[in-house]
Amino acid sequence: MWKRRTLGLLFIGIVCFMLLLARLMQIQLFKTEAFSKHNVNLLEESVKQRTQELVIDNGRGNFLDRSGDPLTHKKxxxxxxxxxxxxxxxxxxxxxxxxxxxxxxxxxxxxxxxxxxxxxxxxxxxxxxxxxxxxxxxxxxxxxxxxxxxxRTEVPAEQLLGLTGENAEELKKRYPDKELSEKTLIGVSGLEESFDEFLLPEGKSKLVYHVDGGGAPLFGINVKYVDPANPFYPVNIRTTIDKTLQQRAENLVDQYQIRKGGLVLLDLQDNSVLALVSRPAINKKAPYDGIGISNQMVKQQIVGSVFKTVVAAAAIEQNLDNPNRLYNCSKKINGKPELKYDYGMLNITESFARSCNRTFGELAKELQKMNLNALEQTASKLSLIDSVGWQGDIYHTSDFKQLPDEDKGRVFISDEARHDANFAAMSGIGQHEVRATPLAVANMMATIARGGQKEMVSVVSKIEYKNGTTMADFSKKNLKGDIISPYTAMKLQKLLREVVLNPNGTGRWFKELPYEVAGKSGTAETGKFLNGKQLHNKWFAGYFPYKQPKYALVTVNLDVPDNEGGVNLLFADMVKMLYEENN
Known part of the structure; x- marks a missing residue:
């Protein structure tokens, strides 16, 4: 009996010893860098207990401007x-x-x-x-x-570039097959999020020394330099942003006290973003509170009369742009007398220059009778209501999107509205359900300036390895779908220029600028009120120089009373700044 008991105890002891040995092997041999469900790096944690260190580089990839200057950091x-x-x-x-x-x-x-x-x-x-x-x-x-x-404490184009943070749960969800420390920073918005997989760190560069319990040096006073020593990582994301233009644009937006809104500036040569400003700025103390983290330039907004550009294009393509036809611009679109904007009888060119609602309300209704989808089809041809940010296959990733948080635009939500003549008239002046992003509005102007060719907008030109070689290029790509004819584009160009040249045009303020400007204004009712006053979205969208276009620019001030604006002055100062840069 006692022999069996002794053998039983011996067996239990051996089993316990084996379990303990297995646990020790797991801790010291097999799971040293990703222990437990929290992926704790035991080697790092044990070293931390007896070392002090100074991190020189956290190892995460960096964002550069188009010239290679750092945007999010400095060395x-x-x-x-x-x-x-x-x-x-x-x-x-x-x-x-x-x-x-x-x-x-x-x-x-x-x-x-x-x-x-x-x-x-x-x-x-x-x-x-x-x-x-x-x-x-x-x-x-x-x-x-x-x-x-x-x-950097102040990051240019901060909503476009985005934020990073620690989130162990999201980290594991995104990268279930990677062994990463819970403390690994991940992108939570903007390009930091869309390019996160490329930006993940291989390890930190740091100076380290060993200490005893009192903080005194161990093993003498040797300090070690620790570096992942990978010649390829971390990578650099080369954006299309021009840092100097971006900073000057941000200063101008703040100078004109645009609290919600901003601007988009495109380089027409490669259809890339030179500068993008979104306000309100991110609240540094509570970055995830409020709308500051949201990039307003890629969020759909009510566009107002800027949408008349689409109606004019559809009218041209349907031969409804008879220059001899006159419209009664002393009436509103509902037929009631127009007391504030009583322009009398105007043809389509004068109506576009002065932004007569009656003309484009009537044209929208006529287009609806001819083709229920005419406005939507033309808006798509002008790249106004589709996603315009660069997307495609890159490196090992298919259908990669540089701007995954970009909204699409729209003309109608419901089929009922599409059939209703009154709703069609409201849509013709960019109200009711019509929405577009400032980025898409800028791209519409770029499309017209190029003669109808519509292209994707890029905000990143390439991904570079640490040693300067290229990992991936974002080549220029056309947007899919139908386009307007060169003839239609030419007529739109003339209409947009007339907005500036006409003595009564809504863009007459830009006639004396050093670059010849073509564009369209917009004042949209938002349906919001402040202290009993209706709030509006104020726009000016255009391109320049008129004869040899280089830039498309949109300035917008959102949710402001009718007597506030700033967009015209902001647009004008941006044009002057760019002229000075080039001359």
């Missing part, structure tokens, strides 16, 4: 000091002489430090390459001059 050569210096004698006089930082300031900063730091953070003192070489030549343990990556 600066800085003086790095380690806190163990307070416990040793070191040549502070030489460091002070080389860096031109007072000796007492250096000693004071170290005395209060508990971890390694770049001197002067968050606004560190930048060193030259000559100073860096001299500092490192001193070979003082705990004193280094290194190039460190700093995140």
């Amino acid at each position: 600066a050569t800085v003086l790095v000091l380690f806190p163990f210096l307070k416990k040793m004698d070191w040549d502070v006089e030489s460091v002070a002489e080389i860096t031109r930082i007072p000796k007492d300031s250096l000693l004071t900063s170290i005395e209060t430090a508990k971890k390694p730091f770049a001197y002067g953070e968050p606004d560190p003192v930048e060193l030259s390459s000559f100073q860096m070489d001299r500092i490192n030549g001193l070979k003082i343990p705990g004193v280094f001059a290194v190039e460190k990556k700093f995140e």
Whole structure:
């Protein structure tokens, strides 16, 4: 009996020992970098307990402007000091002489430090390459001059580029087959989100030293430089943004106190975004609260009279643009007297220049009788209601979208509205259910300027490896679907130019600009009220120079009273700025 009991206890002991051994093997051999469901890196955590470190680069990919200048960060050569210096004698006089930082300031900063730091953070003192070489030549343990990556506090085109954050659950959902630390940053909006898979870090670059329980150095005072040492990663996303133009555009938008709205500037040569400003800005203290995180330039808005461009195009294609036909612009679209905008009898060219609602309400109803889908089909031909952001197959990804959060536009929601003559008239002036994004409006102007050819809009030109070679190119692509005829495009170009040339045109303010402008204004009722006042969306959309187009530009101020605007002045100043840049 006692033998069986002893054998039983021995068996249980062996089983427990084997389970413990298996657990130890799991922890120390097999799951060292992704332990438990939280993917804890045990090696990193064990090292953290006995080391102090300064992260030089978090390893996530970077965004550059079209010239290769960093947008979301800057790299600066800085003086790095380690806190163990307070416990040793070191040549502070030489460091002070080389860096031109007072000796007492250096000693004071170290005395209060508990971890390694770049001197002067968050606004560190930048060193030259000559100073860096001299500092490192001193070979003082705990004193280094290194190039460190700093995140910018003010990021240009911040809604377009987007935000990052830590979210362990979302990380696992996106990348179930990757072993990533829970602390890995992921993109949560904008290009940070759409390009997230390319931007994931391979590891951090950092300076590390070992400490005892009191923070004193272990194993002497050797500091190690830790780097993933991958010549290809992290990658750089080269955007089409011109950083200088972007910053100047943002200053102008704020100068004209556009609280909700912004602008889109396209380069017609490759149909890329040169500058994009969205307001309100992101709230730095609570970035996910409110609408600041949303890029208003890719969200559908009520476009108002800008949509008359579509009606004019449809009328031209259906031979309804008889120049001798006159419209009674002393009446509203419902037939009642027009007291505010009493223009008398106008032909289609005058009506477009002065933005007569009656003309385009009647034309929309006539087009509806001829073809229920005429307005929608023409809006699509002009790239107004479809997605216009670049999409296609890239690298190992099919149907990749640069702007996945881009809204589509629309003319009608319901078939009932499509059949109703009154709704057709309201749609003809860009009201009722008509919606489009400012980006699509800019692309419509670009399409007309090119003679009808409609192209995708790109905000990224290529993905580059760390060593500067190209991983993937985003080549210029046409949008699918029917297009307007060159004849229609030519007539639209003349109509848009007449808006500026006509002494009573809604764009007459732009006649004296250094570039010849063609475009269309819009004032849309939003159905919202503030202090009893109807709120409007104010637009001006156009392209320039008229004869040899280089740019398409949209300026928009959303949800403002009728007496507020700013879009004309903003448009004009952008044109002047671009002229000065090129001359």
